[in-house]
Amino acid sequence: MVPASEPPVALATNGARPPGPVLDIKGLSINYLSESGDVRAVRDVDMELHPGKIVGLAGESGCGKSTLAYGAVRLLRPPAIVTGGSVTYHGRRLAAKHPGGFDVLASDDAGLKAIRWREVAIVFQSAMNALNPVLRIEDQIVDGIRAHLPISREQAYDRSRELIEMVGIKQDRLKAYPHELSGGMRQRVMIAMALSVDPEVVIMDEPTTGLDVIVQKEILKEVLELKEQLGFSVLFITHDLSLLLEIADQVVVMYAGQVVEQAPTADVRSGGVHPYTRGLLGSFPRLRGPRVQLTGIPGAPPDLRGALKGCPFHPRCAFAQDACLQIDMSLAQVPGMGAGHMTACPFVAPGRTLPEAARVIDRATGVEDRSVADAGDLVLAGVDLRKDYGGRRGHVVSAVKGVSLELHRGRVVALVGASGSGKSTIAKLLSGQEKRTSGTIMLDGKQIEPSARRNFRAYKSEVQMVFQDPFASLNPLKKVSYHLQRALAVHSSRTGREPSVAEIDRLLEQVKLNPVEKFRDAYPHELSGGQRQRVSIARALAAEPRVLLADEPVSMLDVSIRLEILDLIAELRTNSQLAILYITHDIASARYFADEILVMHQGEIVERGPAEELVKNPTQAYTQLLIASSPDPDTFASEVPEQAAILAREGLEKEVASE
Amino acid sequence: MPESSAPRFIRGLRRILVGYRRLPIKAKVGIAILSVYILVAIIGPWLAPYDPNATTTQAVPEGPTLHHLFGTSATGGDVLSQILIGTRATVILGLATGVIATTLSVLVGTAAGYLGGYADEALSLLANIFLVMPVLPLLVVILGYLPHTGEVPTAIVLSALGWAWGARVMRAQTMSLRNRDFVLAAREVGERPWRIIVFELMPNQIGLIAASFVGTVFYAILTSVALAFLGITNFSDWNYGDILYWAQSGSAVNLGAWWWYVFPGVTVAVLGMSLVLINFGLDELSNPRLRSSRATRKLGRRSWRPADPTPVVRNYVEGML
Numbered sequence: 001m002v003p004a005s006e007p008p009v010a011l012a013t014n015g016a017r018p019p020g021p022v023l024d025i026k027g028l029s030i031n032y033l034s035e036s037g038d039v040r041a042v043r044d045v046d047m048e049l050h051p052g053k054i055v056g057l058a059g060e061s062g063c064g065k066s067t068l069a070y071g072a073v074r075l076l077r078p079p080a081i082v083t084g085g086s087v088t089y090h091g092r093r094l095a096a097k098h099p100g101g102f103d104v105l106a107s108d109d110a111g112l113k114a115i116r117w118r119e120v121a122i123v124f125q126s127a128m129n130a131l132n133p134v135l136r137i138e139d140q141i142v143d144g145i146r147a148h149l150p151i152s153r154e155q156a157y158d159r160s161r162e163l164i165e166m167v168g169i170k171q172d173r174l175k176a177y178p179h180e181l182s183g184g185m186r187q188r189v190m191i192a193m194a195l196s197v198d199p200e201v202v203i204m205d206e207p208t209t210g211l212d213v214i215v216q217k218e219i220l221k222e223v224l225e226l227k228e229q230l231g232f233s234v235l236f237i238t239h240d241l242s243l244l245l246e247i248a249d250q251v252v253v254m255y256a257g258q259v260v261e262q263a264p265t266a267d268v269r270s271g272g273v274h275p276y277t278r279g280l281l282g283s284f285p286r287l288r289g290p291r292v293q294l295t296g297i298p299g300a301p302p303d304l305r306g307a308l309k310g311c312p313f314h315p316r317c318a319f320a321q322d323a324c325l326q327i328d329m330s331l332a333q334v335p336g337m338g339a340g341h342m343t344a345c346p347f348v349a350p351g352r353t354l355p356e357a358a359r360v361i362d363r364a365t366g367v368e369d370r371s372v373a374d375a376g377d378l379v380l381a382g383v384d385l386r387k388d389y390g391g392r393r394g395h396v397v398s399a400v401k402g403v404s405l406e407l408h409r410g411r412v413v414a415l416v417g418a419s420g421s422g423k424s425t426i427a428k429l430l431s432g433q434e435k436r437t438s439g440t441i442m443l444d445g446k447q448i449e450p451s452a453r454r455n456f457r458a459y460k461s462e463v464q465m466v467f468q469d470p471f472a473s474l475n476p477l478k479k480v481s482y483h484l485q486r487a488l489a490v491h492s493s494r495t496g497r498e499p500s501v502a503e504i505d506r507l508l509e510q511v512k513l514n515p516v517e518k519f520r521d522a523y524p525h526e527l528s529g530g531q532r533q534r535v536s537i538a539r540a541l542a543a544e545p546r547v548l549l550a551d552e553p554v555s556m557l558d559v560s561i562r563l564e565i566l567d568l569i570a571e572l573r574t575n576s577q578l579a580i581l582y583i584t585h586d587i588a589s590a591r592y593f594a595d596e597i598l599v600m601h602q603g604e605i606v607e608r609g610p611a612e613e614l615v616k617n618p619t620q621a622y623t624q625l626l627i628a629s630s631p632d633p634d635t636f637a638s639e640v641p642e643q644a645a646i647l648a649r650e651g652l653e654k655e656v657a658s659e
Numbered sequence: 660m661p662e663s664s665a666p667r668f669i670r671g672l673r674r675i676l677v678g679y680r681r682l683p684i685k686a687k688v689g690i691a692i693l694s695v696y697i698l699v700a701i702i703g704p705w706l707a708p709y710d711p712n713a714t715t716t717q718a719v720p721e722g723p724t725l726h727h728l729f730g731t732s733a734t735g736g737d738v739l740s741q742i743l744i745g746t747r748a749t750v751i752l753g754l755a756t757g758v759i760a761t762t763l764s765v766l767v768g769t770a771a772g773y774l775g776g777y778a779d780e781a782l783s784l785l786a787n788i789f790l791v792m793p794v795l796p797l798l799v800v801i802l803g804y805l806p807h808t809g810e811v812p813t814a815i816v817l818s819a820l821g822w823a824w825g826a827r828v829m830r831a832q833t834m835s836l837r838n839r840d841f842v843l844a845a846r847e848v849g850e851r852p853w854r855i856i857v858f859e860l861m862p863n864q865i866g867l868i869a870a871s872f873v874g875t876v877f878y879a880i881l882t883s884v885a886l887a888f889l890g891i892t893n894f895s896d897w898n899y900g901d902i903l904y905w906a907q908s909g910s911a912v913n914l915g916a917w918w919w920y921v922f923p924g925v926t927v928a929v930l931g932m933s934l935v936l937i938n939f940g941l942d943e944l945s946n947p948r949l950r951s952s953r954a955t956r957k958l959g960r961r962s963w964r965p966a967d968p969t970p971v972v973r974n975y976v977e978g979m980l
Contacts, residue, residue: 031975038977074968083975105971112968433843460849467847473840477862490849539848 020090021048022233023072023120023201024101028085030064030071033078037305041067043257044085046331049201054227054234056244056265058280059254060558062301065237068254069203073120074104074112091119091200118148121194125206127186131178137164137189138174141196148197163192168222183419184215188222195226203235208243212418212585217629220247239559241280242631245269250340253277256302256312258329263341273334273341273348275317283559285592287615287632294592296563300528311345319347376409378445379579380430380463380547385439387425399425401603402439407547407579412570414582414594414611416626422603423583424468427551430581431465432456461494464540468552470532474524480535481520484508487542495544507538511568530561537568547579548572555585566593588630591615599623686940692933699743700750707740711897720909720916730918732905738919742926745897749880749930752810752817752898756879759818761825761872768829769856769864773837783830789823798882802891810893813886817879825871832867836860870941877934884927899927 030042042064049055057065070076072087087104094102102115124130132140141160142153151159161171167188178186187207194202204223208216224247227234236248244251245265252262253276261274272278279297286292299316302308310325311317317324324347331342387400400422407413417423428434430441432450440447443462450459467473474483484507488499497503501520508516511534524532533553540548550569554562570593572578584590590597591611598608599622607620618624679687699706709727714734721731729738771782801816836842837860845859861868880899886892887900894901902923911919963970 030969031977071969074971076969077967078963078970080969081975082969082971084973107968109968431847433846457849460847465847467840467844469840473844475841475845475859475863486845486850487848536844539844543849 020050022051022090023049023235024086024088024090025068025072026086026088028068028072028087029083030067030076030080031083032080034305039304040306041080041257041304042071043308045254045257045259047252047259047262049233049235051200051233052227052231053249054224054236054247056236056238056241056248056251057254058238058241058244058251060301060560061239062304063254064257064304065254066205067257069205069235069237072104073116073122073203074107075116075122089115089119089201093200094119117144117194117199118197119199120201120203121197121199123187123190123194123202123204123207125209127183127190128178130190131186133178136175136177137181141174141189141193144193145196159196160192163196164189166195166226167192168218182215183211184219187211187219191219191223191226195230195232198230199232201233201235203237205237206239207236209238209240213629213631214418214625216243216631223247240631241268241277241559242284246631253280256308257304258312258344259331260313260329260345261343262331263334263343264338267337267341273337274313274343274345275319275348276313279316279318279560283563285586285588287588287591287627287630291591291612294563296567297560298564300530300561321347323347376411376577376579378406378408379443380407381405381442382426382430383440383442385426385429385441386437387422387429387434388437398603400429400436403600403603403605405581405598405605407581409546409579410573410577411596412573412580412582412594414584414590414597415600416584416587416590416597417600418585418626421600423600424551426600427465427549427581427583430547431463431549432459433465457490458494460545461491461543462545463547463549464543464545465549465551466533466536466540466553469556470529470536471524471556473536474532476524478523479520480508480522480524480527483535483539484542487539491543495542497542497544503542507542510541511535511538513538528561529557530565533557533565534568537565537572541572541576545578547581549581549583551583552585553582554589562589569593586630587615587626588632599626683940683943685936685943689933689936689938689940692929693937696746696750696930696933700747703743703746707737707743709737709740711736711741711744713737720911720914720919722916723918729922730916732902732909732919734909736905738902738922741897741902742899742923745899745902745923746926748810748896748898749883749900749927752814752883753876753880755810755814756817756821757872757876759814760822760875760879761868763818763822764825764871764875765829765861765864765868767822768826769833769860771826772830772833773852773856773860775834775837779830782826786823786826786830789820790827792820794820795882795885798886799889799891802886813883813893814879817882818875821875821878821882825875828867828871829864832864833860836863866941870938873934873938873941877931877938880927880930880934899923 025045025047028042028045028047029040032039032041045064045068047055047057047068057069059065067076067080071080071082074082082105085105088101089104090101102111102119104112104115107115131137135143138157138160141163142156145151145156145159146153149156160174164171164174169185169188169192173181173185178189181189191207207223208219211219220243223234226232236244238244241251241253245268248265250262251265251268253260253268253272253274255276261268261272261277263272267273268277268281272281276297279295282294283296285294297316302312302315310327311329314320314324327344327346329344331344332346333339334341334343334348381404383404385400385403386398388396388398390396403422403426405413405415405426415423415426425434429436429439430450435451441450442448443459448459449455450463474480481501481504484504485499488495488497488503488507491497492499504520505516508514508519513519513531513534519527519531519535524535527535537553548569553569554565557565566589569580569582573580582590582594587597587599594611596608597611597614598605599614599618599620600606601622607614607618607623614623615627618627679690682690713736721727721735723730727737727739729742731737732741767782767786771779771786797820798816802813805812805816842855842859845855850859883892883898884900884903887898888903888907890904892898892901892904903920906916906919906923909916909919911917
């Protein structure tokens, strides 16, 4: 035990660090054993994390970024095995004991226990699952501290109060249980726990995914400040490259288990050199500058079983050539760029432009027209919609407080708001999935009761909804053809289309699932997220509706394929003249393809206007805050306007007060 | 066409075999034991070496001998023959109760869970009433009153009193499924509620339905044995409970005739165990959490517990582990 005279937590440096990286990964390879062939998830990866720096690890889902990070501290369970390489940790506190650095891969369980949390801590993606629901957060923080430091309970409680203030939460919230905190606050608690015993490395695995952009921005700022203050290093894993551009010092882009480019953030911000990095950057709709047609990255990542010949990205690459199959994927310095800018593509040259130069689609160019003035016929309108939950006993929560909106033929209206703003509830009210508390729904100017049983099918043949989660919205036990066949059968009397194979194929072609034979008899689990979402859209189209309600249709998908789905929906607007309600938390994507934007906050529409207009000149503080908080590759650490910043702080206070 | 139907039959058989091989070991053992009972239920009467009702002039039960492997009753009835013949009635009763009670609980539970509102209130109330009924006294009263006409009336009464628990479980499961997106999506398509229940929800509850079925069979067999032991049974036919009843009324314990009650007792216990094993196995199938708790994996010569650090295998060649 430590004598009481010593400071409660040994935060002081005791030992000098050798120069060089704090975490040094060399040639790391990780396999997932499987009967149908091992999945080689991480292939010979080198990576360095330098003290006090933030390294961002980016890539699509399945690219191996999380496997790399968890494998490097040996947190993966069999069937995962490390098949080669070295991981060395150079900590100050361990410098005396391990002068050459701590060899993670050679260590046993006991050795690793001394490293984990004390030296390398982790902030998990889902704070709700990582926190124990039956313990007060105070006790969880204290348990964590006392598991690693020989200090008394009182000292640990002192430390927990210190920590919770440090991450911007008031001390009295320490007595709360996890479910009493908002998502953002839970994630702050996770960060406090990670920092509780002063680790030198913090692995952050998608720490802000699932949080609203405003909260995300606050937390990222917090992390940056704490890093300056305490001097730890961060390995930041995310699928959102634009987020890394705001906070990381260095960006590592992974594809198919390999590093394809690593560079100082500034170099990536200016475009990166590897075609994959460029593709990722080109997948983010921008909030500023001209509105351009984005390309995304067509295709899907390769199967990671077995060896890959040459560059794994070549089937999706705009610059692919025969020689791509011969390269060995080793990283090399990019000529003409700053030191440390490495890429695996030997054919890049700075300044090379994409073959299809970005197409500007603003009104001025005449490529695509969108304005409120030439709106088509009004199809569906909600007037003064209201939805209260609760009642009977207990208090009433109003999710939607008197919202009116109009959907016109051939136009996309975007409903933008944070989670809990009531935007999804509006979709459910308009689709008839839920009964509204009050208000009117008008179809073609006539009042209608969507959820009434006698109207339901007729209404469904006019208004269809596409769900957010493509993994949950298809029955896992049924084939694709079943889903489409049922939708065709239910509406065949109105559409005059038989539920035949030919009609199923026509629908599959309409959503570009080619070849149709392959998809017709597939089960949902055999499809990628993007393909499933296409099936969901095809199912909605089977009724030949005039209104499509799309509830966050791309938020669960990888950035590289979001655009394809959005473009598909945009095409339905143009070709089939559908009236579309696009619900999203991402105002940049709303700007990308909506005609009109409604901003929703706490059950009310706070601002509405033509998309371009609203994004350029937001008048309401909340809209300004939303726009300022959205990660944007073009502007580094964009400043939040003063008025909006006040609103953000008030929001945070309110969050604390209400819970 | 015989050419195409034969391969299809074989293919179906193969699929069943592959499915069986993937089952947890507990379920495999349980199914194997249960299969023996079902086989005996079918062919038992032909296997039985003696007439179970045969009486001799002897006045004491005879211990196991080569002629009477399980010994005899006090009146000289061969216990082995009684068991072999009694298996049929017991198994039929168990399966019939399982089918009827599970059907009832699935219908009531799924409808209550999916429809919600007043339908849920009414059906739940019904289930709750049946849950709090004292089942055994009621059975004694009802079956004692009914004429002894065989297994089917008993099965119906047992089902009527035993469906409620399964219905509660099905209701809970349905309520968790009904707000899943694919069910909402089926509503969005415009499907009728009954179609959603039968074609979207029920196939996703197969594991639970199977477990509920097995549990009900277990309950039915134990209850019927208990009833027969109390003398509430159809004495014109043999079942396990009858043997125990005669053993008890023939003072088998006082006479030291252990074979008279131990053999039928163990027979019932093993049947019950096989059903419990199957249920555990089904639980592991439907609840991955139970599986991961036993997920020690063998890698090479070592087995790894879930909390162990990631194994490092240098010079790894695919397939070597």
